[in-house]
Amino acid sequence: MNKHTVKYFAGALNGILKTQEIFTQLKSFGHPNVGSCIYAMWHGNQFCVYGIPERYKVNILVSNSLDGDIITTCLLNLGLKAIRGSTGKKGSVGGTMQILDALKNGESVAIMVDGPRGPLKKVKGGIIKIAQMANVPIVPVHWYSPQYNFIKLPSWDKLTSPVGFTRIINIYGDPIYIPQNTTADDEKIYQEQIRQSLLDLEKNAPQIFEEVKGEIPWKLNLDLNYPRFK
Numbered sequence: 001m002n003k004h005t006v007k008y009f010a011g012a013l014n015g016i017l018k019t020q021e022i023f024t025q026l027k028s029f030g031h032p033n034v035g036s037c038i039y040a041m042w043h044g045n046q047f048c049v050y051g052i053p054e055r056y057k058v059n060i061l062v063s064n065s066l067d068g069d070i071i072t073t074c075l076l077n078l079g080l081k082a083i084r085g086s087t088g089k090k091g092s093v094g095g096t097m098q099i100l101d102a103l104k105n106g107e108s109v110a111i112m113v114d115g116p117r118g119p120l121k122k123v124k125g126g127i128i129k130i131a132q133m134a135n136v137p138i139v140p141v142h143w144y145s146p147q148y149n150f151i152k153l154p155s156w157d158k159l160t161s162p163v164g165f166t167r168i169i170n171i172y173g174d175p176i177y178i179p180q181n182t183t184a185d186d187e188k189i190y191q192e193q194i195r196q197s198l199l200d201l202e203k204n205a206p207q208i209f210e211e212v213k214g215e216i217p218w219k220l221n222l223d224l225n226y227p228r229f230k
Contacts, residue, residue: 010073017074026051026143026168027216029208032175036106037139038131040123040194043115044157048143049080051170057107059083061095063116081107096130103134113194118156121198123191131178140173140197144205167216169209173197 031053039058041048052058059081062068072082083102085095099109111130113123131138143160144150145168153159162168176193179186 010070014074014077023165024162025217028170029212030172034137034175036103037108037137039110040113040138040140043112044159046112048170049110055079059102059109100134103136123195125187128187128190137175137177139175142201143168143170171201173201
């Protein structure tokens with residue numbers, strides 16, 4: 001894939017996402033307002049980053065590949081930030097250092113805790129080490145809509161995405177703080193705490209949606225300056 005092909009696919013995907021943004025009404029519920037933090041989510045819910053408050057301060061880790069070039073272009077056009085690196089051995093140090101710099105500067109980072117290839121809904125340990133080094137909390141986040149066009153794709157991660165006019169909520173768990181003196185056994189406990197928080201958010205999402213759905217606009221507002229994500 002050459003640069004011209006990357007530019008073409010990035011433009012096409014960005015057009016789709018920007019169009020969907022107009023049709024998406026997304027409301028945040030229970031955001032802890034902790035400032036700089038690490039948002040933890042399942043890989044299948046990665047699109048929920050669009051609804052995080054002050055998303056212009058949110059950084060997403062993207063691989064140093066041509067596919068990553070496409071994703072990075074789309075993230076920037078949607079008002080998010082991209083950190084180029086890897087969760088694997090190659091490129092992991094550079095990616096981690098950029099994440100730490102972003103957190104030190106008062107920004108936030110979103111990490112798909114069971115990515116990039118699973119196992120599904122199993123929290124990996126990298127997020128614990130980064131939170132410990134940066135001394136920032138981990139905030140679990142989940143998104144949900146009962147509408148039929150909030151689809152789940154047949155991918156390994158069960159990727160969820162709105163298609164057309166969709167009303168969605170972003171819901172947040174209690175911040176999780178990682179002590180500086182964490183042991184290997186402690187890390188496993190915190191990994192399980194993150195996992196359980198995400199599962200609890202998923203379980204409670206239908207009830208929360210019913211409680212707050214009246215606050216989510218039903219009608220489409222075509223004013224592009226209207227803040228659809230609250």
